[in-house]
Amino acid sequence: MPPAPELRADAARNRARVLDVARGRLAAGDTALPMNVLAGLAGVGVGTVYRHFPDRRALLEALAADSLDRLDAEARAAAVEPDPLAGLDRLLRSGVRLLVEDAALQEVFSGTDTSTPAAAARLAELTATCDELLQRARAAGVVREGVTVTDLRRLVCGLGHAARIGGPDPRAAEAYAGIVLAGLRAPS
Amino acid sequence: MPPAPELRADAARNRARVLDVARGRLAAGDTALPMNVLAGLAGVGVGTVYRHFPDRRALLEALAADSLDRLDAEARAAAVEPDPLAGLDRLLRSGVRLLVEDAALQEVFSGTDTSTPAAAARLAELTATCDELLQRARAAGVVREGVTVTDLRRLVCGLGHAARIGGPDPRAAEAYAGIVLAGLRAPS
DNA sequence: GAGGAAACGGATGGTCCATCCGCAAACGGG
DNA sequence: CCCGTTTGCGGATGGACCATCCGTTTCCTC
Numbered sequence A, B: 001m002p003p004a005p006e007l008r009a010d011a012a013r014n015r016a017r018v019l020d021v022a023r024g025r026l027a028a029g030d031t032a033l034p035m036n037v038l039a040g041l042a043g044v045g046v047g048t049v050y051r052h053f054p055d056r057r058a059l060l061e062a063l064a065a066d067s068l069d070r071l072d073a074e075a076r077a078a079a080v081e082p083d084p085l086a087g088l089d090r091l092l093r094s095g096v097r098l099l100v101e102d103a104a105l106q107e108v109f110s111g112t113d114t115s116t117p118a119a120a121a122r123l124a125e126l127t128a129t130c131d132e133l134l135q136r137a138r139a140a141g142v143v144r145e146g147v148t149v150t151d152l153r154r155l156v157c158g159l160g161h162a163a164r165i166g167g168p169d170p171r172a173a174e175a176y177a178g179i180v181l182a183g184l185r186a187p188s
Numbered sequence C: 001g002a003g004g005a006a007a008c009g010g011a012t013g014g015t016c017c018a019t020c021c022g023c024a025a026a027c028g029g030g
Numbered sequence D: 001c002c003c004g005t006t007t008g009c010g011g012a013t014g015g016a017c018c019a020t021c022c023g024t025t026t027c028c029t030c
Helices: A009-027 A035-041 A046-052 A056-079 A084-101 A103-110 A117-139 A149-162 A170-184 B009-027 B035-041 B046-052 B056-079 B084-101 B103-110 B117-139 B149-162 B170-184
Strands: none
Touching: A009 A035, A009 A046, A009 A056, A009 A103, A035 A046, A056 A084, A056 A103, A056 A117, A084 A103, A084 A117, A084 A149, A084 A170, A103 A149, A117 A149, A149 A170, A149 B149, A149 B170, A170 B149, A170 B170, B009 B035, B009 B046, B009 B056, B009 B103, B035 B046, B056 B084, B056 B103, B056 B117, B084 B103, B084 B117, B084 B149, B084 B170, B103 B149, B117 B149, B149 B170
């Protein structure tokens, strides 16, 4: 990635405002905020919103960037755990937790294709990290046969989805992660 | 439920046409079919569609009615299995399978509130059946502590969601059901 | 502080939703 | 069979939202 396109002062300010408002609204459960309303709340014209975020998905990806960073950090940490099973534990639990905490991340992570190339790259990298860990777990024989990194990703998304039905429920998320984790272990 | 409101001949025909077209399109992956297009394809006016199905959700519930019947039947069968663990197995596997096979059912089942009172009643009944089975499994000590029937429902929805990421994948659905099933068993 | 580049903003056209009501078709008694 | 009543039909319509486009404003550099 080339360093950064260097935004003009007002552009940076407006972009931040829009993101702030959107984040606040999303945290408040307002998942379908119209773009013109968002613009109004941010004290900005609609065009400005669309310039910074070509479509809804791009906005979501920007909103999820922070959480994606954290998830990436967790994955790296998990990948270097001495015990691969402990690594998987950490990966799954933190993944589901982050997905439940951040609706934007859930959306981005569940989606099949990305809007920003940046987001695509991040996801690919994350996948590679997870795969490395999974390979190690498989080599150690502690995980079920036939489980791929795609399965892991889909399971995490699924659990995030599950723990959101009827309002985000972090406690349920934790429990579901534990259940799947137990199920993923190689049958002894 | 009082027997049936006795639809007039043309009304029944039109209703069936709309449902047929909608089912076909949905099966073809067209999840966001505009109502006026649907009406056009069914050779019917938009008003007719809205009369039979006040909103999108009601249409989905009608589309899912068949699958919901099947799910209900499976749940009853599962509830009378002698071995409660086998019952849970059957319930989970068939639930996830049906959800992956029928997008409408996935939608209805994941949603938090219903449009039709009929659908609400069906879901409540299904929940009761599942709860009965779960109680039995708990009494036999074969299932994790603290798992509620709500958890079961959410997990099934979550797995359905997971097995749909990147296109419905029945094989993955089966595998995920197996994983969660293993995880649900009481740790020995 | 002047020139050029970058960003702004909101009017605009397009799509879809959902309603409403004049009209047509179906039912049932005579 | 025919006609009155009732039920359902259809599509024009208004409103919400999306996404674009371009004249105007703001910022940066020299």
